[in-house]
Amino acid sequence: MKTTETHCPYCALQCGMTLTPGLPRVRLEPRDFPVNRGGLCAKGYTAADLLDHPDRLLTPLVRKEPGDRRSPLREAGWDEALSLTTKAIQAAQQSYGPDSVGAFGGGGLTNEKAYALGKFVRVALRSSSIDYNGRFCMSAAATAANRSLGVDRGLPFPLEDVARARSVLIVGANPADAMPPSMQYLDAGRAAGARHIVVDPRRTATAAGAHLHLQPLPGTDLALANGLLHIAIREGYVDEVYVAERTTGFGAVRAATNAYWPERVERITGVPEAQMRETVRLLATERPAMILTARGAEQHSNGTDTAQAYLNLALALGLVGRPFSGYGTITGQGNGQGGREHGQKADQLPGYRRIDDPAARAHVAAVWGIDPDELPGPGRSAYEMLDRLGTPDGVRVLLVLASNIAVSAPHSNRVADRLGDLDFLVVSDIFRSETAELADVVLPTAQWAEEEGTMTNLEGRVLRRKRALPPPPDVRTDLEVLAELAARLGRGEFFSSDPRAVFDELRRASAGGIADYAGITWQRIEAENGVFWPCPSEDHPGTPRLFADGFPTPSGKARFVRVEHRDPAELPDRQFPYVLTTGRNMQHYQSGTQTRRVKALTVALPEPRAEIHPDLARRHGIADGDLVELRSRRGAAVMRARLSDGIRPDTVFAPFHWPGANALTNPALDPHSRMPAFKVCAVAITRHEKGTD
Numbered sequence: 044m045k046t047t048e049t050h051c052p053y054c055a056l057q058c059g060m061t062l063t064p065g066l067p068r069v070r071l072e073p074r075d076f077p078v079n080r081g082g083l084c085a086k087g088y089t090a091a092d093l094l095d096h097p098d099r100l101l102t103p104l105v106r107k108e109p110g111d112r113r114s115p116l117r118e119a120g121w122d123e124a125l126s127l128t129t130k131a132i133q134a135a136q137q138s139y140g141p142d143s144v145g146a147f148g149g150g151g152l153t154n155e156k157a158y159a160l161g162k163f164v165r166v167a168l169r170s171s172s173i174d175y176n177g178r179f180c181m182s183a184a185a186t187a188a189n190r191s192l193g194v195d196r197g198l199p200f201p202l203e204d205v206a207r208a209r210s211v212l213i214v215g216a217n218p219a220d221a222m223p224p225s226m227q228y229l230d231a232g233r234a235a236g237a238r239h240i241v242v243d244p245r246r247t248a249t250a251a252g253a254h255l256h257l258q259p260l261p262g263t264d265l266a267l268a269n270g271l272l273h274i275a276i277r278e279g280y281v282d283e284v285y286v287a288e289r290t291t292g293f294g295a296v297r298a299a300t301n302a303y304w305p306e307r308v309e310r311i312t313g314v315p316e317a318q319m320r321e322t323v324r325l326l327a328t329e330r331p332a333m334i335l336t337a338r339g340a341e342q343h344s345n346g347t348d349t350a351q352a353y354l355n356l357a358l359a360l361g362l363v364g365r366p367f368s369g370y371g372t373i374t375g376q377g378n379g380q381g382g383r384e385h386g387q388k389a390d391q392l393p394g395y396r397r398i399d400d401p402a403a404r405a406h407v408a409a410v411w412g413i414d415p416d417e418l419p420g421p422g423r424s425a426y427e428m429l430d431r432l433g434t435p436d437g438v439r440v441l442l443v444l445a446s447n448i449a450v451s452a453p454h455s456n457r458v459a460d461r462l463g464d465l466d467f468l469v470v471s472d473i474f475r476s477e478t479a480e481l482a483d484v485v486l487p488t489a490q491w492a493e494e495e496g497t498m499t500n501l502e503g504r505v506l507r508r509k510r511a512l513p514p515p516p517d518v519r520t521d522l523e524v525l526a527e528l529a530a531r532l533g534r535g536e537f538f539s540s541d542p543r544a545v546f547d548e549l550r551r552a553s554a555g556g557i558a559d560y561a562g563i564t565w566q567r568i569e570a571e572n573g574v575f576w577p578c579p580s581e582d583h584p585g586t587p588r589l590f591a592d593g594f595p596t597p598s599g600k601a602r603f604v605r606v607e608h609r610d611p612a613e614l615p616d617r618q619f620p621y622v623l624t625t626g627r628n629m630q631h632y633q634s635g636t637q638t639r640r641v642k643a644l645t646v647a648l649p650e651p652r653a654e655i656h657p658d659l660a661r662r663h664g665i666a667d668g669d670l671v672e673l674r675s676r677r678g679a680a681v682m683r684a685r686l687s688d689g690i691r692p693d694t695v696f697a698p699f700h701w702p703g704a705n706a707l708t709n710p711a712l713d714p715h716s717r718m719p720a721f722k723v724c725a726v727a728i729t730r731h732e733k734g735t736d
Contacts, residue, residue, distance in 0.1 A: 047511035048074060051087040052151070052491035053632050054222045055197070055374040055501035058087055062492055062511035069094055069492070069512065077572055078202055078500060082224040085644060086632055092641045093490060094512070098474050100487035102517045109483070112463065116475075116485060121519070124484050128442075129531040131467035131483070132168070135439040141419070145172025145428060145438040148387040149445030150180060150376030153496030153508065154560075155545040156521045157378065158393055158552070159538065160444060161386025166411055166537050167529040171422035172438050175387040176446045178425035179453070181379050182716040183346030184336060184372035191354045191604060192363070192589075193596035194557050195383075195395070196503040196576070197374035199589035200367075206231040207367035210329035212240045212322065214264060214353060215339020215722075216373050219248035220629040238329055240322050242267065243339060244624060245654065245696055246689030255321060258691055259312040261624045262611035262723040264340045268352030269608060270308030271323050272359055273300040278320075280327035282361025289364070289594075292603035296355050299605045311608065313691070326360055331368035338375065339626065342721035344711040348606035355603050363601060364590030374501035376633070381499030384558040385549060389422035393549060394556020403556070410552045411537060424717035426453060426710050433464025440467040444521055445488075447634035449477040453719040455705040456678045471521055476636045477702060488521050489514040495542045497568065502587075504573035505563050554579070557595065611723040612711035615693070619675060619725035621659070622694045623707055631700035638700065651703060652685040654696040655728065660686050663730055670731035673697065675724050678706035681731050695726060 044065055051058040059076020060083065062069055071091040073083040093099075103124035108114035135143045145168075148160050157175075164173040185195040192199075205211065205228040218225045226249075229239060233252065241250040242257045242264065250256040259267050275281055276297060286293050305316040326332045334357045340349050350372065357363050357370035374380050385393040396403035398421050408415040422428065429452055431437030441462075452458040462468055462481045470482040479485045493514040499505050514520070526540040539545055543565060554561035562578040563585070575585040593599040615622055630648040631638040638644045653671055665671055667686040672679055673695065680703035690696055697704040699721075709724040 047509050049492060049509045049511055050076075050498060050506060051083065052090050052093070052637070053086045053377055055376060055379050056222050056224055057377065057498050057500040057506055058083055058224055060087065060090075062091065064512045078502070078504075079224040080227065082227060084223040085630060085647070086638060089641045089643050092643075093473070093637055094492055096474075096640055098640055099515070100473055100475065100485065100518070101515050102487060104485040106483055112481065112483065121517070124486060125527060125531060128467070128469050128484055128528065131440050132532065135466055136168075139435070139439055141169045142172050142422070143439040144168050144170050145422070145440075146442040146444065147425070147428070147446055147448060148173070148175035148382070150175065150177045150379040150382045151445050152378060152382055152387075152521070153494075153498060153542070154378065154381040154385060154505070154549060155496045155542045156444070157382045157387045158385040158549045159522055159525050159545055161391075161393070162411065163525045163529060163538070165386075165418055166413060167532050167534040169417065169419060171389070171419035172428060173387065173422055174389045174425040174428055175382060176425065176448070176451060177376065177379055177383045178388065178717060179342075179451065179719060179721070180338065180375055181372070181383055183341040183343070183713055183718040184350045185383060186347045186716040187350035187354055188372070191351060191358070191602050193594050194589065196589060197380055197501045198371040198503065200369060200371065201502050201504075201587050202228055204367045204588075205229060205333065206235075208232060208237060208331050208333045210238045210240070210325040210332040212242070212326060212334045213249065213253070214242040214334070214336045215341065216335060216337030217243065217247040217249045217626065218373065219252070221375065221627045223629065238325050240325065244691050244694050245687075254325075255318055257314045257318050257322065259314050260691065261622050261694060262343060263312040263608070265345060265349040265352045265606060266303060266308050266311045266608035267314055267319070268349065268356055269300050269303040269606070270305060270312070270319055272296070272352070272356045273303040273308075274305060274320055274323045275327060275356065275359055276300060278323065280323060281359045285361030286359060290358050290601045290603055291598060292605070293359065295605040296603040299607060303608075331366060332360065332362055333368060334362065334370050335373055337373040339624070339722060341372070342718060343723060344612040344713050344720040345609055346713045346718045347715040351604050351606045355606070358601055358603060369590070378498045380501060380503060381497070381505070384499065385553065389424050389428070394553030394560070395558040396556045406555065407552050410548065413537075424712070426712060426719050427717065429458050429461055430710070432461035433466070439465060441465055441469070443468070443470045443478055445472065447476040447478045447636050449481060450634035450702050450705060451699070453705055453708040453710040453721055454677050455702070471524060472636070474636055474640065476634070486524055487518045488524070489518055493518070494520045497546055497565070499576070503575050505560065505568060505576060506573040507565060507568045612720050613676070613709050613723065613725050615725045619727050621726050621728060623673065623675065623697060623724050623726040624694060624722050625697050625699045625704050625708060628698045628700060631698065633700065635700035651682040651698050651701045653682045654685050654687050654690050656690050656692040657686050657688055658692045659728070660684065663728060665730050670733050672729050672731045673707060674727045675707040675709075677709070680704060680706050695728060
C-alpha cells in the first residue's frame with residue numbers, strides 16, 4: 044500500500060501524480076509538482092486504467108507458422124521469442140550486412156532506454172539503421188534552434204515564465220486540448236492583463252481565449268512570419284542594439300523581408316494586414332514577450348525554415364535570453380526532449396553530439412569501451428528508413444520499441460506495406476497495436492509505473508519516473524530485453540539492465556555535450572524536483588534559463604538565417620480542391636494505442652471526426668454527424684463530420700489518433716530536418732455512401 048510519487052505517462056508536461064497499489068485497483072491522484080501544480084487532464088486522471096487492462100500483453104507472441112504473417116500469433120516463452128529474433132538478426136547481417144538490421148524507437152522511452160537503444164544498434168548490431176518517431180514531431184524546430192541558437196531545448200525557460208509574459212504569440216499549438224494543465228500559465232497571464240495571439244487555421248479552445256486569432260491557410264506560416272518581421276523593420280520595432288551586440292546575419296534577413304510587404308502576405312496567407320500590424324505592435328510594446336511554436340508550424344516540407352522565420356522575428360525584437368521572454372517550441376511526446384538527446388536519432392550520439400564529429404565519436408567510444416572506428420556513420424532518417432524496408436539496400440529486420448508506425452507514419456498504407464516486406468519484425472509494446480499485429484515476434488514490456496527511469500520534460504527538466512508496482516510475472520523491461528539480446532549476439536559485456544547504472548553511464552557519455560547531464564544524479568532529481576540541463580557537475584545548479592549571457596555558438600552570438608516562403612509540396616487542384624491538416628483531440632494521445640482502450644476517454648470521443656466548415660458541407664450535401672470520405676493522392680479515410688464555423692472554408696481537420704488520417708498525409712520531407720509534411724496535403728471530400736449509418 045506504499046504511495047509512490049511519479050509522473051504521467053502521456054505528454055511532455057510530465058505532470059506529477061501519486062500511485063497507491065491496492066485492491067481492487069491502483070489509486071491515482073495528482074500532486075503538486077512544479078509543472079502541473081496539482082492539476083491533471085482527463086488522460087492523466089485515467090492513466091492507471093492501463094495498468095490492469097484486459098488487453099495487456101502478458102507473454103511473448105510468435106507466429107504459429109514461422110515466417111508466415113498470415114498465420115495467427117500464439118503465446119510463447121521468452122527463450123523461443125529471443126532465439127527467433129537472434130537468428131533473424133544474424134541471418135540478415137550475414138546476407139546483407141550490418142545495416143540490414145535496424146531499430147525504430149519512441150518519444151515515450153525513458154532516457155535510459157533511449158540511450159540503451161542507440162547504443163545497442165551501434166555496439167551490439169554495429170548498424171547505422173536507427174531513428175525514432177520524434178523525427179515526426181520535433182525535428183524541424185530542433186534543427187532551426189540548433190543552427191540559430193546553438194542548442195535545442197524546447198522551452199529554454201521554465202513553463203512558469205509564460206505567466207509573466209505580457210504578450211505571447213502561439214503558432215500552430217493548441218495546449219488547451221493537447222496539454223490542458225499548461226493552460227493555467229496562459230490563464231494567469233491573461234488575468235494579469237497579458238495579450239495572447241494565436242495563429243491557427245482553426246478556432247481552437249486556445250484560440251478562443253486569445254486577444255487575436257490569425258487564421259492563415261495551412262502551409263503559409265513562413266510567409267506570415269516574414270511579413271511580421273517586415274512590419275517590425277518598417278515601423279522601427281527592431282531592437283538594433285540587441286541585434287548588433289548579440290546576433291549575426293541580420294543584414295541578409297532584412298534584405299529578404301523586403302519582399303514580404305503586408306498586402307502580399309495577406310494575399311498569400313489570408314491574414315488581414317491590420318491583424319499583422321497589431322501582432323507586431325503587441326510583441327514590440329507589451330514586454331516581456333514570447334513566441335511559441337509547435338507542430339502546426341513545423342510539420343511541413345519547409346518546417347525548419349518556418350520555425351527559423353519565427354526565431355528570426357524573436358531575435359529581431361530582442362526577446363531571446365531576456366527575463367520572462369524569448370522563443371520556445373512546445374515539445375509534445377512524453378520524453379520528446381530527452382528522447383532526441385541521447386542517440387535514438389540516425390545522426391546522433393549521446394549528449395546531442397553529432398555522430399560524424401570525430402571528437403564526439405572518440406568521447407562516446409571511450410565511455411562505451413570500444414574503438415571509435417567501430418562506430419557506424421549516420422543512418423537514414425525515419426521515413427527514409429521505413430520507405431526502404433525489405434529492399435536489397437534497406438533494413439530487412441526491424442525492432443520497434445514503443446511506437447505504432449503503422450498508424451503514426453505519413454502515407455501509413457505504404458509504411459504498412461513496407462513492414463509486410465520485412466524478413467522479420469519485432470515489436471515491443473504493452474498492447475497489440477496495429478504495428479504489433481504485423482510482427483513476427485511481439486514482446487510484452489513493462490509499463491510506466493512498473494519500471495524505474497528518468498524523463499526530460501518540455502522545459503529541459505530531468506525528472507524521475509519511479510516504479511510503483513512490479514510488472515506482471517512474464518513481462519520484462521526494454522532494458523532487460525536489450526541486454527539479453529546483446530548477450531545472445533556476443534556483446535553482453537557492454538550492456539546493463541539496471542536503469543540506475545545505465546543513467547550513470549549516460550551522464551558520462553553526455554559530459555561536455557550540448558545536452559550535458561554529467562552533474563545530474565537520481566538523488567539530486569529527488570531533492571530538487573528535477574534538474575535542468577545543461578548541468579556539467581554535481582555542484583552546478585542546473586540551467587533553468589538559457590541564453591542570458593550568450594549563446595553556445597562559435598561566436599557566442601545567435602545567428603539569423605535567411606529563409607524564403609515556398610508553396611507546400613502539394614497544392615489543391617480540381618481533383619483534390621481542399622487542404623487537409625491533422626492534429627490532436629483532447630481525449631486521445633498519439634496513435635491511440637493506449638487512450639483508445641480507456642473507457643472514459645472512448646465514451647467522450649469514440650471515433651474520429653473530420654472538422655469542416657458549414658459552407659463546405661453545404662456544397663457537398665453533408666450534415667453534422669454524416670459519414671464523409673476524405674481522399675488524397677495516397678489513400679482514403681472515412682470518418683464522421685463535425686461542422687464548425689471556426690475552421691477555414693477551404694480546410695479540413697482530421698485527428699491522427701485512429702488509423703485513417705495518416706493514410707492521406709504526404710511524406711514529402713523537409714530538406715534540413717527530414718520532417719514529413721503532415722500538416723498540408725490536398726484532399727477531396729464527399730458524403731459517404733452509407734450516410735449517417
